[in-house]
Amino acid sequence: xxxxxxxxxxxxxxxxxxxxxxxxxxxxxxxxxxxxxxxxxxxxxxxxxxxxxxxxxxxxxxxxxxxx
Numbered sequence: 524x525x526x527x528x529x530x531x532x533x534x535x536x537x538x539x540x541x542x543x544x545x546x547x548x549x550x551x552x553x554x555x556x557x558x559x560x561x562x563x564x565x566x567x568x569x570x571x572x573x574x575x576x577x578x579x580x581x582x583x584x585x586x587x588x589x590x591x
Contacts (some may be wrong), residue, residue, distance in 0.1 A: 530547055530556065549582060551573065551580070552587060553569060554566055554569035554570050554573060554583070554586060555586065557569055558586050558589075566586065567587065570583050570584075570586050570587040571587065
């Protein structure tokens with residue numbers, strides 16, 4: 524029973540991580556839209572904040588350092 528409980532807890536943690544990953548991708552689209560429409564100050568501000576919260580998101584770093 525203990526093994527099953529540990530496996531279930533690990534499953535829940537993994538599921539939560541996946542949900543956070545998808546949420547980050549959806550949120551990232553907001554900044555990409557700013558970037559693609561030429562609203563570069565908004566994009567820069569957005570990506571600076573996003574990167575603070577999502578340090579391992581390489582796509583956000585890309586947009587943060589890319590000039591249009």
